[in-house]
Amino acid sequence: xxxxxxxxxxxxxxxxxxxxxxxxxxxxxxxxxxxxxxxxxxxxxxxxxxxxxxxxxxxxxxxxxxxxxxxxxxxxxxxxxxxxxxxxxxxxxxxxxxxxxxxxxxxxxxxxxxxxxxxxxxxxxxxxxxxxxxxxxxxxxxxxxxxxxxxxxxxxxxxxxxxxxxxxxxxxxxxxxxxxxxxxxxxxxxxxxxxxxxxxxxxxxxxxxxxxxxxxxxxxxxxxxxxxxxxxxxxxxxxxxxxxxxxxxxxxxxxxxxxxxxxxxxxxxxxxxxxxxxxxxxxxxxxxxxxxxxxxxxxxxxxxxxxxxxxxxxxxxxxxxxxxxxxxxxxxxxxxxxxxxxxxxxxx
Amino acid sequence: xxxxxxxxxxxxxxxxxxxxxxxxxxxxxxxxxxxxxxxxxxxxxxxxxxxxxxxxxxxxxxxxxxxxxxxxxxxxxxxxxxxxxxxxxxxxxxxxxxxxxxxxxxxxxxxxxxxxxxxxxxxxxxxxxxxxxxxxxxxxxxxxxxxxxxxxxxxxxxxxxxxxxxxxxxxxxxxxxxxxxxxxxxxxxxxxxxxxxxxxxxxxxxxxxxxxxxxxxxxxxxxxxxxxxxxxxxxxxxxxxxxxxxxxxxxxxxxxxxxxxxxxxxxxxxxxxxxxxxxxxxxxxxxxxxxxxxxxxxxxxxxxxxxxxxxxxxxx
Numbered sequence: 001x002x003x004x005x006x007x008x009x010x011x012x013x014x015x016x017x018x019x020x021x022x023x024x025x026x027x028x029x030x031x032x033x034x035x036x037x038x039x040x041x042x043x044x045x046x047x048x049x050x051x052x053x054x055x056x057x058x059x060x061x062x063x064x065x066x067x068x069x070x071x072x073x074x075x076x077x078x079x080x081x082x083x084x085x086x087x088x089x090x091x092x093x094x095x096x097x098x099x100x101x102x103x104x105x106x107x108x109x110x111x112x113x114x115x116x117x118x119x120x121x122x123x124x125x126x127x128x129x130x131x132x133x134x135x136x137x138x139x140x141x142x143x144x145x146x147x148x149x150x151x152x153x154x155x156x157x158x159x160x161x162x163x164x165x166x167x168x169x170x171x172x173x174x175x176x177x178x179x180x181x182x183x184x185x186x187x188x189x190x191x192x193x194x195x196x197x198x199x200x201x202x203x204x205x206x207x208x209x210x211x212x213x214x215x216x217x218x219x220x221x222x223x224x225x226x227x228x229x230x231x232x233x234x235x236x237x238x239x240x241x242x243x244x245x246x247x248x249x250x251x252x253x254x255x256x257x258x259x260x261x262x263x264x265x266x267x268x269x270x271x272x273x274x275x276x277x278x279x280x281x282x283x284x285x286x287x288x289x290x291x292x293x294x295x296x297x298x299x300x301x302x303x304x305x306x307x308x309x310x311x312x313x314x315x316x317x318x319x320x321x322x323x324x325x326x327x328x329x330x331x332x333x334x335x336x337x338x339x340x341x342x343x344x345x346x347x348x
Numbered sequence: 349x350x351x352x353x354x355x356x357x358x359x360x361x362x363x364x365x366x367x368x369x370x371x372x373x374x375x376x377x378x379x380x381x382x383x384x385x386x387x388x389x390x391x392x393x394x395x396x397x398x399x400x401x402x403x404x405x406x407x408x409x410x411x412x413x414x415x416x417x418x419x420x421x422x423x424x425x426x427x428x429x430x431x432x433x434x435x436x437x438x439x440x441x442x443x444x445x446x447x448x449x450x451x452x453x454x455x456x457x458x459x460x461x462x463x464x465x466x467x468x469x470x471x472x473x474x475x476x477x478x479x480x481x482x483x484x485x486x487x488x489x490x491x492x493x494x495x496x497x498x499x500x501x502x503x504x505x506x507x508x509x510x511x512x513x514x515x516x517x518x519x520x521x522x523x524x525x526x527x528x529x530x531x532x533x534x535x536x537x538x539x540x541x542x543x544x545x546x547x548x549x550x551x552x553x554x555x556x557x558x559x560x561x562x563x564x565x566x567x568x569x570x571x572x573x574x575x576x577x578x579x580x581x582x583x584x585x586x587x588x589x590x591x592x593x594x595x596x597x598x599x600x601x602x603x604x605x606x607x608x609x610x611x612x613x614x615x616x617x618x619x620x621x622x623x624x625x626x627x628x629x630x631x632x633x634x635x636x637x638x639x640x641x642x643x644x645x646x647x648x649x650x651x652x653x654x655x656x657x658x659x660x661x662x663x664x
Contacts, residue, residue, distance in 0.1 A: 055479040061553035062472045066484060069469035069523060073487060076520045080496020080504050097503045142396070148389050160650055161397045164404075167642050167653075169582030171600045175607050175635045176403040179410070179628065184421035186406060192421065222400065230658050250382045275493060283585050287604065301498070308499040309589070321497035329494045 087319035093312065107319035117303070117320065124299040124324075128280040130213050136273050138217060139224030140266065144254065146225060147232055159229075162222025174287035177215045178202060202288065205295040212288065212297075216281065227265050235261035267345040275332025278324055300324045404643070410632035411435070418628045434629045438637065443594060444602060448637075451581060451598040458518035458580040459573060465522050466531055466572065471557050473528075474535030485532075492525045505590055516590035517583070517598070524579070527572050534568045535561065571652045578642065599638050606631055 056063060082098070087107055089099030111117040142162070149155040165173070180186045181201035188198040201207045239257045248256060282301035289297035300320060308317025332347075340346035405425040410418055414429030422428055438444060472478060473485055496504075501520065510516040538561060546560045562569065584600035591597055597605075 050479075052479065059475075059478060059553075062475055062478055065468040065472040065553070065557070069465045070484070070487070072465055072519075072522055073491060076501075076504075076522070077491040077495065080500035081494065083496055083500030083504055086500065086503070091503070093503075093506075097500070097507050145389050145393060148386060149393065150386075154390075154393075158393050158397050160647065161400050163650065163653070164643075164646060165400060167578055167582075167646060168639060169584065169600050171582075171584050171604050171607070172635050172639050175603065175631060176407065178607060179632065180403060180406065182628075184419050184628075186402070186424055189421050189424065218400065218403070226654060226658070249379060250385075286585075287607070304498055309502060314499050314503060318497065318499040321499055325494055325497055332493050 084318055084322045084325075086315050087322045089315065091314045091318075093314065099315070103315075107316050108323075110316055111320050111323070119295075120298050120300050120303040123296060124278060124280060124301075126296075127209060127212065127285075127299055128277040130209055131216055131280055132273055132277055134213050135216055135220055135224070136270060138221045140228055140262065142221055143225040143228035143232065143262075144258065146229060147258070159222070159225070162225065164222070165219040166223035168219065170281075170283045170287060173215060173219055174284060177211060177288060181211055202290060203292045205293045205297065208289070208293045208297040212281075212285070215284070215288075224269075227269065228262055231262050231265040232258070263343065264345040267339045267343050268347060271332065271335045271339050271347050274335040275328060277331055278328045407632050407635055410629055411636050413629060415627045415629050418632075434627075434633045438630060438633045444599070444634070444637075446595055447597045447599040447602040450596060451600065454514065454517045454583075454587075454598055455577055455580040457514065458522070459576045461518055462522045462524070462527075462576045462580075463569070463573060466524070466528050466576075467562070467569070468557075469523065470528050470531035471535050471561065474532050474538070476536070488523075488525055488528060502589065511590050512592055512596060514596075517586050518580075520586065521579075521583070524576070527575055531568060531572060534565065538565070567652075567655065571655055574649055574652055581642065603631075603634050603638050606634055 079097070086097070086099040088102060088104060090101050090103050091099040146155060146159060149158070182188070183198050183200055187201065191198060199207070201211055235257065239261075240253055243253045243257050279301070280299060282299070282305075285297055285299055285302050286305065289302065301324070304317045304321045304324075307313050307320070336346045402425070406423075409423050409425050409427045411434060412427035412430050412432065413423045414431055417423050417428035469488070473481055473488075475481070478484075505511065505516050505520065508515075510519070542560055542564070543556050546556045551559065582600065584598065584604055587596075587598050587601045588604065591601070
């Protein structure tokens with residue numbers, strides 16, 4: 001195999017020095033895994049080849065492929081990030097997107113002393129926390145349940161059905177929720193069957209969280225099993241055999257082999273879920289809530305939407321949005337750090 | 349399914365998607381509690397599937413029922429007062445078709461743009477020898493965890509003059525970082541020998557990408573197209589935010605306005621006043637028609653979605 005002499009990804013026609021360096025490693029290199037080639041070695045003996053100029057000259061076509069995507073990221077991702085500066089500046093609609101004059105922490109103070117802000121803040125924490133607590137563990141349970149099925153046909157059909165809601169638009173899901181919880185909907189039909197009185201669920205603040213989390217479970221649990229099922233396929237069957245020889249029954253096998261095998265996936269998904277915890281389904285809440293249920297349903301994102309878009313208080317809404325985004329960033333960084341410290345697995 | 353545990357280390361040759369482990373050899377009997385568990389487990393899964401499917405069946409039943417039965421709360425999964433006039437009513441609204449066509453246009457244009465940007469970026473970033481690669485990946489990944497937020501985005505789109513144009517819908521979400529990473533991982537595993545051979549034969553980077561890599565990556569490209577197409581088909585908020593003219597709406601916003609009209613509160617732009625009490629069967633039919641393409645294609649395309657997410661998870 002002559003190809004083993006090439007460093008991975010190195011194109012021979014361009015990086016001629018690479019072959020020269022690697023050729024010296026001798027026949028014993030066949031047995032070893034290909035040695036990690038450092039750039040320093042690669043360009044040994046050539047003059048100043050690791051410069052930007054050299055790379056741009058050699059790979060300019062590759063860089064040219066990056067131009068459009070990077071411009072996209074710059075305009076549609078990084079400009080709005082910089083646009084957050086209007087949290088500290090006065091902004092008039094129609095003027096430039098970075099605002100007109102500095103006002104310092106005026107808008108920050110404004111929301112800190114706004115009791116309404118703290119209401120929506122705690123609503124967000126509670127709704128996000130409930131969603132995390134319910135929607136994180138359930139896919140694991142469902143994946144384990146799928147794993148215990150023996151009929152492959154049944155399993156495949158069940159999986160296909162459980163993934164389906166993931167592909168529905170939030171508008172459709174909201175429509176279904178409104179239909180099913182309406183006064184003449186299924187839930188009230190069941191209540192009526194047992195002799196209860198119809199409940200106008202979507203108009204009662206005390207029901208909003210239940211309805212929201214239930215719809216979230218309905219939509220996400222099936223699809224959430226995929227990564228766990230993928231992880232299950234990577235568990236070495238010999239571990240199960242060894243466990244059986246040691247006398248482990250099915251429960252013990254699950255506890256001592258399956259669960260540890262899933263742990264890295266769990267950690268990664270938990271980190272991701274914690275990171276997006278504050279960004280709980282803005283679009284779904286916006287579709288489902290109602291002035292009658294603001295007491296529990298109004299979250300930071302919907303408050304920002306109403307303050308910013310509906311009432312055109314751009315700077316004030318930006319300040320609140322920025323606060324939320326920073327909390328989100330801190331959450332994911334600390335969740336990642338904690339995961340790495342405790343389990344050795346992390347996102348990066 | 350009986351799998352005889354062969355010599356350790358030999359994997360079953362059959363390639364199934366989810367085949368976690370060979371089932372227990374028949375020599376050892378399941379304990380009684382485990383058998384009970386399996387029965388319970390099977391029943392539970394059937395129930396879960398029923399609950400998952402129920403809302404769909406309910407919508408379908410309502411679509412074919414007459415309004416009186418729905419309002420009386422007598423429709424669950426069997427249509428009552430069977431009729432198809434509701435379909436005729438919904439389909440006779442020219443605005444519905446206009447918005448449906450908009451959805452198709454937005455989905456196609458947005459998917460094409462997204463695929464071009466994602467493929468080129470993923471390909472360039474998959475080359476490990478590219479100087480600055482880590483930095484560019486960092487630039488992309490950072491946007492997953494921190495974004496500008498609603499208001500700065502809104503202000504930006506407005507100042508770019510994109511309001512009430514198709515660009516406000518198709519451009520701002522063109523690159524999904526998750527899809528980008530999946531494609532990058534796929535290209536990283538792409539055989540370097542082929543690309544080297546093409547390069548020796550005189551193809552430039554563009555030629556290699558267009559004539560060698562893309563034709564051989566049809567599977568991952570099909571998956572990415574599906575992910576993007578579903579995402580854009582289902583999107584509504586961008587359109588809701590940036591489009592004011594009804595004839596520009598995608599069908600999701602049309603549906604959203606029906607739902608908002610039905611609840612009678614929270615309306616946009618003064619249209620769809622409280623007086624427009626939209627009948628439940630009209631809502632059901634609109635929902636059904638909006639999601640019909642996805643439901644119809646889903647059984648055939650499902651394996652591509654699963655494959656796509658698996659490709660992504662290989663990285664971890």
